[in-house]
Amino acid sequence: MRTAVHTISSDEESNDSLPDIGVSRKPITAQEEPETFTLSSDGEEDKNCHETLNSVVRENEIEDLQDVCEPGSLSYHIEDSSHILEEDHTGPHTKKRKSEEVRNEKEAKKRKREEERKEKEAKRKQREEERQRRAAEKAEAKAAKEAERTSKRALKPGECMKYVVVEVDRRLVETVAGSQVVGQLGQDGGGVRYRVVDAPVPAAVTFIRVNPLTLQESWAEEAVVVMGAEEFVEVVEDQIYGRALMDGRGLCHLCRTWQTKLHAPRLTLVVAGIDEYLKGQKSKKQHQVRSALLGVHGGCAYEHYNRIDIETALVMAQLECDVNHRLLSSPEKIATFILQVTKAVAEAPFKRERNEALFSWYAEGSSSGGVRVDKGGVGLLKLWHQQLRQFSLVGVEVAQAVAREYPAPRTLMKAYERCATSQEAALLLADVPIRRGTGVLASTRRIGPELSKKIHILFTSTDPDQSISQKT
Structure with a gap:
């Protein structure tokens, strides 16, 4: 079945801004095709008709057409046409906006890649500077060591005459x-x-x-x-x-x-x-x-x-x-x-x-009188005897007498701590007996106050410059 065609025409002599529109109210069935509307102009085909139609659509003047048409017939097609027109007019802007977004995204990625490159370059320069600094420090340390070695070599008797x-x-x-x-x-x-x-x-x-x-x-x-x-x-x-x-x-x-x-x-x-x-x-x-x-x-x-x-x-x-x-x-x-x-x-x-002393005092470096002590503690008593014999005029009998009363330095220190006064501690060893000889010729004497005071100073003094012979 042929669909109705509605024609919008305009006379040249008419003073209206819009052409007259003839509308058919025949309903559209399911088997029938939708009506097609054709816009035509009797006069010159210029842009006035399109601009007029666009203005009508934008200002919602299409409502006048909906009043004279059946629901769902004219409105659908006109709305669809307006959508097509709108899509045709807004399409380039959307494409332009999308292209700008793509371009901005590309520029952002490019800036990010540039920043990453600069960051890598900065890290590379930093590593290079650190490597150069370490190399310079190593070379400086090597030069200082070589200079010290050269200075010491120049001071030796065989070389020193060259530098005078x-x-x-x-x-x-x-x-x-x-x-x-x-x-x-x-x-x-x-x-x-x-x-x-x-x-x-x-x-x-x-x-x-x-x-x-x-x-x-x-x-x-x-x-x-x-x-x-x-x-x-x-x-x-x-x-x-x-x-x-x-x-x-x-x-x-x-x-x-x-x-x-x-x-x-x-x-x-x-x-x-x-x-x-x-x-x-x-x-x-x-x-x-x-x-x-x-x-x-x-x-x-x-x-x-x-x-x-x-x-x-x-x-x-x-x-x-x-x-x-x-x-x-x-x-x-x-x-x-x-x-x-x-x-x-x-x-x-x-x-x-060579003659400069590292300390204000020094002990003899001779190891001839050393005492060997194994892991089981064998030799500690002999070492204790040797330590007591550091004092002048102290022989084997005196060392054995002190070690007999106090078998280890720790026991002697505890005995000093139990003393009530410093004077009592200084005279703690004065009455320790010393046995000399055996049999009929055996004799006994005491350690005496002087040696007792010296031993007390050695084990209790906190002054490194105190004389061991100082009277208390």
């Missing part, structure tokens, strides 16, 4: 003794480095230490000054006979000046050829005395100084200025002595470190 430089004054080198000194240092001394300089003190020898790691030089506290016999005797006369107070040329004043100029508080004065000089002066005096006795004029003035004056001046310099001295007779001996001083200066840090 001897500076010899030019005026000393020009003498016979100076040439001997240079020869001893350069050859017999194992190749000790030396320099010829213009020292502030004539005929002075100074010493410089070289750091084995940084090769920096520093002045040593030791120095040697070589004086001739005639110059030395003049200084001694000024020191002994009071002229040092007037012109300041005494031996003590001169030694203080040398110490300041050479930056060497430990100064050694070497006097060359004093014995030969004194012998010559003695012969000269004897000649003068003989001439005076024979009535020969001239040379009657006597020298005021002698060996006692020289020794007195040297002792004064040693006490007041802490200056050592050597009276040497030949240039060879002077050169040998300077070489010995050089070795002493080089080995001084090693000997000082």
